Amino acid sequence: MSYKVKEIYYTIQGEGFHTGRTAVFCRFSGCNLWNGHEKDRKDAMCDFCDTDFIGTSGPGGGVFESAEDLVKSVQNKWPTKKSTKPFVVCTGGEPLLQMDDALVNAFHDSGFNIAVETNGTLVPPLGIDWICVSPKINAKFILRRGNELKIVFPQADMNPKDFEKLDFEYFSIQPMDGPNLEQNIDLAVEFCLNHPHWRLSLQTHKFIGIS
Numbered sequence: 001m002s003y004k005v006k007e008i009y010y011t012i013q014g015e016g017f018h019t020g021r022t023a024v025f026c027r028f029s030g031c032n033l034w035n036g037h038e039k040d041r042k043d044a045m046c047d048f049c050d051t052d053f054i055g056t057s058g059p060g061g062g063v064f065e066s067a068e069d070l071v072k073s074v075q076n077k078w079p080t081k082k083s084t085k086p087f088v089v090c091t092g093g094e095p096l097l098q099m100d101d102a103l104v105n106a107f108h109d110s111g112f113n114i115a116v117e118t119n120g121t122l123v124p125p126l127g128i129d130w131i132c133v134s135p136k137i138n139a140k141f142i143l144r145r146g147n148e149l150k151i152v153f154p155q156a157d158m159n160p161k162d163f164e165k166l167d168f169e170y171f172s173i174q175p176m177d178g179p180n181l182e183q184n185i186d187l188a189v190e191f192c193l194n195h196p197h198w199r200l201s202l203q204t205h206k207f208i209g210i211s
Contacts, residue, residue: 002065003098004029007058010077013089014205016132017148017170018115023087024077025211026070029053029061031093033119033139046119046136048152050177053093067106075110089115096122104128118143134174135163150201152176153188164197174201 006027013021030036034044036054041047056062060077064070078086088107090099096118104127107114115130120143124131131146137158145167151160153173160173173192175184185202192200205211 001098001100001102002063003067003070003103004056004063005070006053006056006061006093008060008073008077009211010079011211012205014208014210015174015201015203016117016150016172017199018087018089018130019201019204021087022084023089023115024074025089025091026074026095027051027053027058027061028090028092028095028098029056030097031119032097032121033094033136036093045138048176048178051091051093067100067102070103071106071110071112074107074112086110086112087115088112089117091117094119094122096124099125099128101125101127120144133168148172150174153191154184160191160198161195171198172201173198174203177203177206 006029008024008026010024013019013023031053033046034049060073074088095116104114104125113129116124116128117132119139120133120135120141121139123143132148132150133143133146134150134152135141137155148170149163149166149168150172153175173188175181175188188200192198
């Protein structure tokens, strides 16, 4: 199958458990919770997304006709002299709309550790090394196990404590970006202080001005 990718770039992971870790981000086009067009945001199942995932016109983006072609483009972004095992973060949009066994195998054959950031509405292929699930209140939530559960907070009618018994290693609370960010940071800090089961995740890449 072919893969539609918005952008591929080398950066530092800015949020969640792997904050501060260098990574190649592979942002897939498309999502099953919003079409990405601002005019349709108010009717989207997820109306607070802060990412442009439309099309394939971003840096390094394109349509890749094979898993090997896509992995080669990702591999070209990783510094060749870097001794650390290469790390790719597959994100979107919703990456699991496109990721398959062939791509997972091709990344592993090239030596990459694979992380996925998903909304939890789809079942991933086997072999992904790190699964971060960020559930959305209006969406069907079926991926109930993984490495990290990261809740964008607050979401109306979503109580993070309802997720605490799921099969995840780490549980994170991330303040929702937008016009109420400062208030949401305060709410997230207060929640984590009162519920030590949860870690605070901040979007540090936005604070320091990187993608």
